Amino acid sequence: MRVRTEYSFRHAVGKINEVAERLNEIDYEVYPISDTASTFGYVKWEKLAKKAGKRPIFGIEIAVSPSVEAKKPIVSNWTFFAIDDLRALNLLYTQASRQFRYTPLLSYDQAMAAQDLIKIAGHESQLEFMSPQSNLFIALAPSLSRGLARQAAKSGYSFIASSDNKYTRAEDKGLYEIILGRNANVQTYKQYLLNDDEWRSSVKNITDDSIIEQSIGNRSWAIDQCQATLQKASLPKTQKNMTLKELCIIGAEKLKVDLTDAVYYDRMMRELELIELKKFEDYFLIVADIMQFARTRMACGPARGSSCGSLVCYLLEITTVDPLKFGLLFERFISSDRTDLPDIDIDLSDQYRHLVFEYCQQKYGADCVAKLGAVAMYKPKSAIGESAAALHVPTWRTDAVLENMIIRSSGDARAQYTMLDTFNETDAGRKFITDFPEMKISARMEGHARHYTTHAAGVVITDKPLSNYVTIDERTGSAFCDKKDGERFDLLKIDALGLTQLSVFEDALELAGLDRFHLETIPLDDKAAFEVLNKHQFSGIFQFNGLALQNIVKQMKEISELNDIVAIGAVGRPGPMTTGGASTWTRRRNGDEVVTYHHPMVEPFLRETFGVLLYQEQILKICKEIGGFSWEDANQVRLTMSKRLGVESLSVFGNAFMKSCVEKGMPKEISEKLWENVGAFGAWSFNQSHAVAYGLISYRCCWLKAHYPHEFAAATLTHETVPMKQIQMLREMNREGIDYIPVDKDKSTDRWVVATRAGRKVLVGPVHNVKGIGPKLMSTIMSCRARGEPLPDRAIKLLTNPVTDIDSLWPVRDAFFRSMPDPTTRNIYTKPTQIIDLKIQEYKQEVVVFCVIRSINLRDENEDVHVAKRGGLIYTDGMTQSLNLQLRDDTDIIFGKINRYDYARIGKAIVEVGGPEKHLYVMKGFLPGSLGGWGNFRKINIKAVRYIGPVNGRMEIDGMAIAAE
Numbered sequence: 001m002r003v004r005t006e007y008s009f010r011h012a013v014g015k016i017n018e019v020a021e022r023l024n025e026i027d028y029e030v031y032p033i034s035d036t037a038s039t040f041g042y043v044k045w046e047k048l049a050k051k052a053g054k055r056p057i058f059g060i061e062i063a064v065s066p067s068v069e070a071k072k073p074i075v076s077n078w079t080f081f082a083i084d085d086l087r088a089l090n091l092l093y094t095q096a097s098r099q100f101r102y103t104p105l106l107s108y109d110q111a112m113a114a115q116d117l118i119k120i121a122g123h124e125s126q127l128e129f130m131s132p133q134s135n136l137f138i139a140l141a142p143s144l145s146r147g148l149a150r151q152a153a154k155s156g157y158s159f160i161a162s163s164d165n166k167y168t169r170a171e172d173k174g175l176y177e178i179i180l181g182r183n184a185n186v187q188t189y190k191q192y193l194l195n196d197d198e199w200r201s202s203v204k205n206i207t208d209d210s211i212i213e214q215s216i217g218n219r220s221w222a223i224d225q226c227q228a229t230l231q232k233a234s235l236p237k238t239q240k241n242m243t244l245k246e247l248c249i250i251g252a253e254k255l256k257v258d259l260t261d262a263v264y265y266d267r268m269m270r271e272l273e274l275i276e277l278k279k280f281e282d283y284f285l286i287v288a289d290i291m292q293f294a295r296t297r298m299a300c301g302p303a304r305g306s307s308c309g310s311l312v313c314y315l316l317e318i319t320t321v322d323p324l325k326f327g328l329l330f331e332r333f334i335s336s337d338r339t340d341l342p343d344i345d346i347d348l349s350d351q352y353r354h355l356v357f358e359y360c361q362q363k364y365g366a367d368c369v370a371k372l373g374a375v376a377m378y379k380p381k382s383a384i385g386e387s388a389a390a391l392h393v394p395t396w397r398t399d400a401v402l403e404n405m406i407i408r409s410s411g412d413a414r415a416q417y418t419m420l421d422t423f424n425e426t427d428a429g430r431k432f433i434t435d436f437p438e439m440k441i442s443a444r445m446e447g448h449a450r451h452y453t454t455h456a457a458g459v460v461i462t463d464k465p466l467s468n469y470v471t472i473d474e475r476t477g478s479a480f481c482d483k484k485d486g487e488r489f490d491l492l493k494i495d496a497l498g499l500t501q502l503s504v505f506e507d508a509l510e511l512a513g514l515d516r517f518h519l520e521t522i523p524l525d526d527k528a529a530f531e532v533l534n535k536h537q538f539s540g541i542f543q544f545n546g547l548a549l550q551n552i553v554k555q556m557k558e559i560s561e562l563n564d565i566v567a568i569g570a571v572g573r574p575g576p577m578t579t580g581g582a583s584t585w586t587r588r589r590n591g592d593e594v595v596t597y598h599h600p601m602v603e604p605f606l607r608e609t610f611g612v613l614l615y616q617e618q619i620l621k622i623c624k625e626i627g628g629f630s631w632e633d634a635n636q637v638r639l640t641m642s643k644r645l646g647v648e649s650l651s652v653f654g655n656a657f658m659k660s661c662v663e664k665g666m667p668k669e670i671s672e673k674l675w676e677n678v679g680a681f682g683a684w685s686f687n688q689s690h691a692v693a694y695g696l697i698s699y700r701c702c703w704l705k706a707h708y709p710h711e712f713a714a715a716t717l718t719h720e721t722v723p724m725k726q727i728q729m730l731r732e733m734n735r736e737g738i739d740y741i742p743v744d745k746d747k748s749t750d751r752w753v754v755a756t757r758a759g760r761k762v763l764v765g766p767v768h769n770v771k772g773i774g775p776k777l778m779s780t781i782m783s784c785r786a787r788g789e790p791l792p793d794r795a796i797k798l799l800t801n802p803v804t805d806i807d808s809l810w811p812v813r814d815a816f817f818r819s820m821p822d823p824t825t826r827n828i829y830t831k832p833t834q835i836i837d838l839k840i841q842e843y844k845q846e847v848v849v850f851c852v853i854r855s856i857n858l859r860d861e862n863e864d865v866h867v868a869k870r871g872g873l874i875y876t877d878g879m880t881q882s883l884n885l886q887l888r889d890d891t892d893i894i895f896g897k898i899n900r901y902d903y904a905r906i907g908k909a910i911v912e913v914g915g916p917e918k919h920l921y922v923m924k925g926f927l928p929g930s931l932g933g934w935g936n937f938r939k940i941n942i943k944a945v946r947y948i949g950p951v952n953g954r955m956e957i958d959g960m961a962i963a964a965e
Helices: 016-025 042-052 087-098 108-113 146-154 170-183 196-203 209-225 244-255 262-277 281-295 305-309 311-315 354-364 380-391 395-403 415-425 427-435 437-445 483-488 500-512 527-534 547-555 562-571 574-579 581-590 603-609 616-625 631-642 647-663 668-682 688-707 709-718 723-735 775-787 793-800 811-819 864-869 903-913
Strands: 030-036 055-065 076-082 105-107 117-121 136-140 158-161 346-349 369-377 449-461 492-499 739-741 753-757 760-764 845-860 881-888 893-898 919-927 939-950
Touching (some): 016 042, 030 042, 042 055, 042 483, 087 105, 087 117, 105 108, 136 146, 146 158, 170 380, 196 209, 244 262, 244 281, 244 311, 262 281, 262 311, 281 346, 305 688, 346 500, 354 369, 354 449, 380 395, 415 427, 415 437, 449 483, 483 492, 492 500, 500 688, 500 709, 527 688, 562 574, 562 688, 574 581, 616 631, 647 668, 709 723, 709 753, 709 760, 723 739, 775 793, 811 845, 811 919, 811 939, 845 893, 845 903, 881 903, 893 903
Parallel strands (some): 030 055, 055 105, 739 760, 893 939
Antiparallel strands (some): 369 449, 449 492, 845 881, 881 893, 919 939
């Protein structure tokens, strides 16, 4: 009866589909599942059972102990199977999770008292705490001792046939040992799923034949008893004092939306009719109610995702974006062929988001609301990393495999077989497996469940207690189901995401003395706001902290409207950047390239993006208006593209699209090119609704930075915990004439504030910036100040001579100066160049940099991938090792290379010293130059290294240890 899968996290292994295949092999008549402390596999198990034509039986394994209060309880694992429904089973686990001691735990009394369940006691059970029951069995399995079997039979207990599977098949023992590591419980008895003949053979020395046959009969009886199935939930009941339409009309009056305008009225009615047809009204009412609560208590985002395209969402104040002003499509949000609830994702201030969860619990009942669970799976990097560590394979040997890993989209049929295909189809993979054949096991780990966690934002709500449908972990308040499982149960899911930027807005507006809703009233054409980006003042600007968007802004002549910010957020993604779409858009926006269209029919749909297919909504419009598709078919084209399912999947739409184009007057060859363009660029096209919503957030950052720079900076610094990023922002503010004080013993609070010193505003860091002051001492300091009491002596000492991570804006430079005030004493006469100033020129140039080493990567130049690049040339002179480095100073990072000829002379010592980011170096070398075939790729070919010394003291800056005194 007992069957464990990969969802017995860190207790057993076996991909759930492989476990099902094993049950088919050994001809199980039903599909029992009983993972250890987990029910995450239920939905997938049900699908597998249905596919095999078998009936699933749902169970769970829970530890049982004489005392749930003991520090190290003695436990036996019991298995419980649901009989009529899952409620009793789910509640039992919730009770066990409440008594967590290393694992969810039940007392023997609680286990014995459990009703409406089949109970199977494990091989370590203590009979003195038990008594026979009609639904209680002792597991007759290979693990059962003869002594316990004899004692149980004498005491009148019944037995039931059971395996002891920790893994699926006999050959999976190694996989079990790798994944569980030190937690692997390897035994001499069989620990895989047994067929009846193997089972009989494994238990024949434990007890007599009569009990063996009795246990088989009891198994059949228990199977007949277990008829529980997975149930579907219903939406919570809502008080319908007004219809959705009436609420929209009230919202229109409040928002000054003119519903006498036929465009607005027709759009509203079209949306309402589809919402009613799909029976989504209650869903919209529930989300609207939640957002009305949230907007009165915290900063909320304008929208997230495709809900921004709904006028109904706008009128209900679920979103704050008028979709008609931005040309957004409702059909991107809900199409007539959609049967599941649409995703209405909401952004909330992360410092107050918990209030929404508490509100839902109060309104719908604590037992009807939970957080969504999530399962982390092994990815190639984690699978190779863990298996290499267990098998003592050097990390540097795995780097080449990871760098040459075959990449596939999640929609690909072989998405979870990238490692296996890499080992079989790439030179680096084949070489690696030839050298380390035992590492093949890592390919089996890819896609295997690793651990479970709580979803970052998902909240599920039901009409009846969630325990009727899913298991709830009391410790985390999360359900044992992920997003897809929740759809099977028809759970109402709301993604209430915490967005730090909204917390920054709250704090900045408070410091500026402005109302929390002020940002929703600012003009959207403020020149000062656009100048923030035109001046390249990126620090703290939402979405613009990364190099991709910054580089686009730097290439633009001027940002002058909100649509520029919206478009940059869409083109600055990997797809447009690598396929040329970003550069085409930028040139056309600058007026440096003529805007062209495939045909005049396309112009109305691509005019706003200068002829570049940028948004998913543009695909929908083109497919419908030119391609003659229904909204449903147009949406299928979009989905096929977004999942990157390949040319073949798209080809089924191509003929119909081109035929419609020709019928509308477009030449056949142009229709073919248009379809080719739609297919090529559609995969990276972006959701315009989301781009608009997040573009608004970026604009609001710019507005605050333009008009309240000190307050915006203080709020941003409060919510940024990485010192290096704080320093970057403080440098920018310093260039603008704004000063800061790392800490002030009298004015510092628990966050960054704005103070006045000598008639000028300055930023003042919080008390906890000081090394040695943690949350407890900070609380004491704040309390003493509030009561007017003297501070503790330790606090006075630390605040009198404070040491912080941001004492210097140039920590690397200052560390060098302290270690080496005069470089000439170390025979260094060349003035160093800041890494950010290293520019690729036509010919190679000699450079010197003062830096720390951010990463050290030892390479073998005879690896297959390198040999292939050299046309098969293998080095036979013994000099095959080279060194790849990342060099970093205060301004930037650059790639550094020590070639195979210089490795023994200067590279080996770097590897032996080790400690990335812990030592100061002077590096001398040259930039290859663009004529050397390197284009704009910056790297230093290192020819000389001067080791200055270890970092004195420690300052953690983005993971980099820098001297601090």
